[in-house]
Amino acid sequence: MEITELIGKAREGDARASEHLFAVLYDELRRLAAGQLRGAEVMRATSLVHEAWLKLAGHGAVVVNDRSHYFSVAARVMRQIVIDHVRARGALRRGGGAAPASLDTTALQVAAEERDESLLALDAALVRLAAVDADLAALVEMRFYAGLELSEIADAQQRSESSLKRDWRRARAFLQREMMPA
Amino acid sequence: MDRRAARWNAVAAAFDALVELDPAARAARLAQLRGEDPALAEEVATLLRADGSDVPLLDGDALQALPNLHPGERDDMAAGHRIGAYRLVRRLGEGGMGVVWLAERADGGFEQTVALKLLKRGMDTHAILHRFLQERRILARLAHPHIVRLHDGGMSDDGRPYYVMDYVDGEPLTTWAAGKQLDVRVRVELLAAVADAVAYAHAQLVVHRDLKPSNVMVDAHGAPRVLDFGIAKLLEPDNGQAHTDTGLRVLSPAYAAPEQILGEPIGTATDVYALGLLLCELLVGRLPHQRAATVGHLVQTVGDEPTERASALAARLARGDVAALYGSAVDARRLARELGGDLDLIIATALQREPARRYATAAALAGDLRRWLAGRPITARADSAAYRARRFVRRHRLGVAAGVLVALSLLGGLGAALWQARIASAEAQRAEAARASAEQALLRSERVKQFILALFHEQDPVARARAQARTPAELVREGIAEVDRNLAGEAALQAELLRDLGEIQLGVDEPAHARDTLQRAWELHQRVSGEDSAAAAETLAAYAEAVYAAKDVATAEPLLREAIRRLQNAAPDRLTRLAQVESTLALIELVAGRKDQAERLARHALDLERRADDGHGTQLAARLATLGMVQQESGRYDEALASYREALAIVAARNGPDHARAALLHVNVADVLRVQRHYPQALVEYEAALRIERRQLPAGHRLIGITLIRLGDLQRRMQQLDAADRSLSEAITILAPAKSGQYAQALQFHATLARARGDFTLAVQRYGESFEAFRAVTGDSLYTWLTALMHADALVDAGRLDEAERRLQAARSALARMPPDEYAKLYATGVGGRLHHAQGRIEAAIQQRRVALEGLLAMYGAEHADVQEARVALASSLLAAHAPERRSEAADLLQAAHAVLAGRDDPDARALVGSALLERGRLRHATGDLAGARGDIVQALRELQLRPGDARRLREARAFARGLGLATTR
CATH class of the missing domain: 1.20.5 (Single alpha-helices involved in coiled-coils or other helix-helix interfaces)
Structure with missing residues (x-):
């Protein structure tokens, strides 16, 4: 099934199409993420999401709504990929003993490992945010997990960037408060 | 909408309204809100606090927090794979830049186990490789017990850059220290050793730029070893903007100094900063700052990022954290106490935001660490008197107590x-x-380094496009102005730097500026260090060299002698400098004709340099070349060759066979071989010189032109006329812009070539141009007027006799005004003879040619080629007089010339033989010996056809042959 078709059906509420779309995107994005890792050091989630879109949707004309829906699903997919990975790595570390000695672990990696806990905390905070404001949680998914710029989200959702900026600031404050040590 | 969501909507509205306000207005509105709805106000307040704090995680994107998404990811290289001369043995690890392999040499050269780092794809491979090749030699020269030696590098078959270094079987400094649960003192000692290594590299003008725990390993013997010196620089994008994504991706943001993040100039202080971080992490297992994950955010915040004291970090460590670092016997409070005070201050000094406020050098940091270890006052706190006294009392507790008791009583x-x-x-x-003294020495090396870096910076095309390009010479002048501006109060340092910069000016071929700079440096040194100091003596020597280079030989000579005297008294250990001065004086003596003095000095200089030789060999080669020149001038060609060839061998062994210096020595060797008439060997040497120069010098460099002149002249002598034409034409093109003496020389050689090819029009033109060029450069010199004589000679060839006569007259009267020169006089007489012969004024021609022959006989003896030419010429005029009584003299002359030339096979000799045969044919014809005349003329035609330059004589011979009824081919 064409991705645009899937998106269309998912948008109309087709639960199976929605599930299928998620799975397709999950595989594709995870593959792209892994592929990109072999090349550049700094990954940009946004380019992954865009790349997947180009690949899946081809170069055919797409309606704006489809694109918007794609972004929100892709953002959720990315969130899932990240959290799966963090959990898998935690399990690996707990079960796998010491990590192999590396001549050159970048500080970024060290920092990243220290952030696993924060990522899990963020995920939990996001669940709480979704409970009071689902749109705000979706925005965080698009901004943080899919790495989209606010201007792109504004385009996709046909909203003003300044109001998105306010939303983002509010969401950020909420999550930060939730994650701050008591 | 449920209650919680409704509540959140109210909170959100209030937050949105308040967050935009300034702090005062915000506080006022919050107070107002508290009156209306305390719970709501409290919730908004916590949100506002959260808004004001840093959320490094959220401000990045998720994947940045997860660079290792595929921990099991492996690329396609496998053990056994070969890269360059190395075979991969075992994978050691993987990092941000690439994969590290244990490897061994695969070319059977010698047993060697190394670490080979294969960079990842996606980096700017070509730029990296280019920079790597440029810097490899510098990096490979870093030889220090605490620096991991770089061996090699290149590009793998699949196009990825790699480099090869010593394999260190160990673990990162921080891990190792924790594993061994080392105490604070041992950790500080380790870091001081690391700082020593960094200081050493700085003295070699290499900044690490990426010091972090994974780059400081501890080997099996417990010695720290710093990896990857200078590598970060290779991986940076060409425009040097480190704060772009591409730039920072090769850095580790957590360990980068603020100037690296902000794209400001990077220097030795950058490494000092990293050493401060390393020390902090080594001592408390934490970095003193928290940093944003995204580059953009980091750039905004790093300027005023708070840096925590190591002792404060230590105080907050959990019991388990402290135990992991130091073992369970140490608790956080004790650790905090030990770090508080001096160590806090040392770290804080290294971590200053402004590079200028940090320790000036890694050596200064190491110094303070060792002072701390010895319980002595650290310089970072040198301004606190109370501190000093406290420190003193602590160290001499017993002694002070006793002293105080005694003093109190007294x-x-x-x-x-x-x-x-x-x-x-x-x-x-x-x-x-x-x-102060250590820092001054380092400041000097720092300035010089900055200066050199600036030079390189200018070569960067982006910088060049951005700023107006400056020549190295201009840069040096700016450097001097800066030294004068900034160091006027520190005369000693100013004098030192002026000497360095003056010598650089000499190196960039600005002798007049160098002379002025070095004169000032000398005067300064005399004032600050004393007239008889070693520094003043050395600077005088440099000044004298510059005066000589500026061609003021009369002033240079006494200065050089004075420099030798002072160096012998004040700086007898500066052998290289002394040798250099003696060598220059030798050249002056040589030019003055005092060959014995010259040789004595040149030999002494060489002996000194052999004793001093620093292993680089440049100076030794230069001393050998000077001696070679003295020997060459004394006509001892084999000895000269031996000296030049030894110099060549030294340069080849130490700088590589293609070093630019080797080119000059090849030219020297070739010059000697040419004089010895070993033309084919000389040709090989000139071509070697040219090959090196074309590779090492920019296209169109003057030296290339100068070598081409010599090569072209040799090719003409070897009858490779087309090749000679190419060489000399290129030489003229290269040298034309400067209108130097060499340019005039090239024109003259080209004219001589044109004459040899029978192109008399071109010959006349080129001699004319050469004459003008010589006159413009050298004025009324011998060169100018000898060239005028050649011009007149060529005008005779071209049949333009009136012009020839005028030019000859001018040359003769000019030469009469100059100190007499026998050769010039004879040459003028010879040209006069030719001219008069061509004009049909045979008696005058006979008279002049007789004078010329007698002069040449006296000068060269009977065997010289010029003498045979003069004999044939005189015979030709004698025969042209058609007077029987003169025939016997002509016959004797021809007989004598023939006897000398008979055994010779070079083209010049054979052409002369042809000319002599033509005259003998005429003589025999005149005496009625027709058969003999025919025999001679047939032979003469054969010889004269060999050289296009003999076209005129050939035409005469053909006309004569036809007169004898012989068929000649046209």
Whole structure:
């Protein structure tokens, strides 16, 4: 099934199409993420999401709504990929003993490992945010997990960037408060 | 909408309204809100606080927090794979830049196990490789017990850059220290050793730029080893903007100094910063700052990022954290106490935001760490008198107690306090003085380094496009202006730097500026260091060299002698400098014709340099070349060749066979071989010189032109006329812009070539141009007027006899005004003879040619080629007189010439033989020996056809042959 078709059906509420779309995107994005890792050091989630879109949707004309829906699903997919990975790595570390000695672990990696806990905390905070404001949680998914710029989200959702900026600031404050040590 | 969501909507609205306000207005509105709805106000307040704090995680994107998404990811290289001369053995690890392999040499050269780092794809491979090749030699020269040696590098078959270094079987410094649960003192000692290594590299003008725990390993013997020196620079994008994504991706943001993040200039202080971070992490297992994950955010915040004290970090460590670092016997409070005070201050000094406020050098940091270890006052706190006294008392607790008791009994409390303070301050002053002198030395090397970096910066095309390009010479002049501006108060340092910069000016071929700079440096040194100091003597030597280079030989000579005297008295250990000065003086003696003095000096200079030889060999080669020149001028060609060839061997062995210096020596060797008439060997040497020059010098460089002149002239002598034409034409093109003496020389050689090819029009033109060029450069010199004579000679060839006569007259009267020169006089006489012969004024021609022959005989003896030419010429005029009584003299002359030339096979000799045969044919014809005349003329035609330059004689011979009824081919 064409991705645009899937998106269309998912948008109309087709639960199976929605599930299928998620799975397709999950595989594709995870593959792209892994592929990109072999090349550049700094990954940009946004380019992954865009790349997947180009690949899946081809170069055919797409309606704006489809694109918007794609972004929100892709953002959720990315969130899932990240959290799966963090959990898998935690399990690996707990079960796998010491990590192999590396001549050159970048500080970024060290920092990243220290952030696993924060990522899990963020995920939990996001669940709480979704409970009071689902749109705000979706925005965080698009901004943080899919790495989209606010201007792109504004385009996709046909909203003003300044109001998105306010939303983002509010969401950020909420999550930060939730994650701050008591 | 449920209650919680409704509540959140109210909170959100209030937050949105308040967050935009300034702090005062915000506080007022919050107070108002508290009156209306305290719970709501409280919730908004916590949100506002959260808004004001840093959320490094959220401000990045998720994947940045997860660079290792595929921990099991492996690329396609496998053990056994071959890269360059190395075979991969075992994978050691993987990092941000690439994969590290244990490897061994695969070319059977010698047993060697190394670490080979294969960079990842996606980096700017070509730029990296280019920079790597440029810097490889510098990096490979870093030889220090605490630096991991770089061996090699290149590009793998699949196009990825790699480099090869010593394999260190160990673990990162921080991990190792924790594993061994080392105490604070041992950790500080380790870091001081690392700082030593960094200081050493700085002295070699290499900045690490990426010091972090994974780059400082501890080997099996417990010695720290710093990896990847200078590598970060290779991986940076060409425009040097480190704060772009591409730039920072090769850095580790957590360990980068603020100037690296902000794209400001990077220097030795950058490494000092990293050493500070390393020390902090080594001591407390934490970095003193928290940093944003995204580059953009980091750039905004790093300027005023808070840096925590190491002791404060230590105080907050959990029991388990401390135990993991130091073992369970140490607790956080004790650790915090040990780090508080001096170590905190040392770290804070290294971590100053402004590079200029950090320790000036890694050596200064190492110095303070060792002072701390010895319980002595650290320089970072040298301004606190109370501190010094406290430190002093702590160290001499017993002694002070006793001293104080004695002093109290003798002098009372005040005296004791003064006494104590005086000793403490003397101690601090000593430390201060040591620091000042060390820092001054390092400041000097830092300035020189910055200067050199600036030079390189200008070569960067982006910088060049951005700023107006400056030549190295201009840069040096700016450097001098800066030294004068900034260091006017520090005369000693100013003098040192002026000497360095003056010598660089000499190197970039600005002798007049160099002379002025070095003169000032000398005067300064005489004032600050004393007239008889070693520094003044050395600077005088440099100044004298510059005066000589500026071609003021008369002034240079006494200065050089004075420099030798002063160096022998004040700096007898500066052998290289002394040798250099003696060598220059040798050249002056040589030009003055005092060959014995010249040789004595050149030999002595060489002996000195052989004793001093620093292993680089440049100076030794230069001393050998000077001796070679002296030997060459003395006509001892084989000895000269031996000297030049030894110099060549040294340069080849130490700088590589293609070093630019080797080119000059090849030219020297070729010059000697040419004089010895070993033409084919000389040709090989000139071509070698040219090959090197074309590779090492920019296209169109003057030296290439100068070598081409010599090569072209040799090719003409070897009858490779087309090749000669190419060489000399290129030489003229290269040298034309400067209109130098060499340019005039090239024109003259090209004219001589044109004449040899029978192109008399071109010959006339080129001699004319050469004459003008010589006159413009050298004025009324011998060169100018000898060229005028050649011009007149060529005008005779071209049949333009009136012009020839005028030019000859001018040359003769000019030469009469100059000190007599026998050769010029004879040459003028010879040209006069030719001209008169061509004009049909045979008696005048006979008279002049006779004078010329007698002069040449006296000068060269009977065997010289010029003498045979003069004999044939005189015979030709004698025969042209058609007077029987003169025939026997002509016959004798031809017989004599023939006898000398008979055994010779070179083209010049054979052409002369042809000319002589033509004349003998005429003689025999005149005496009625027709058969003999025919025989001679047939032979003459054969010889004269060999050289296009003999076209005129050939035409005469053909006309004569036809007169004899012989068929000649046209």
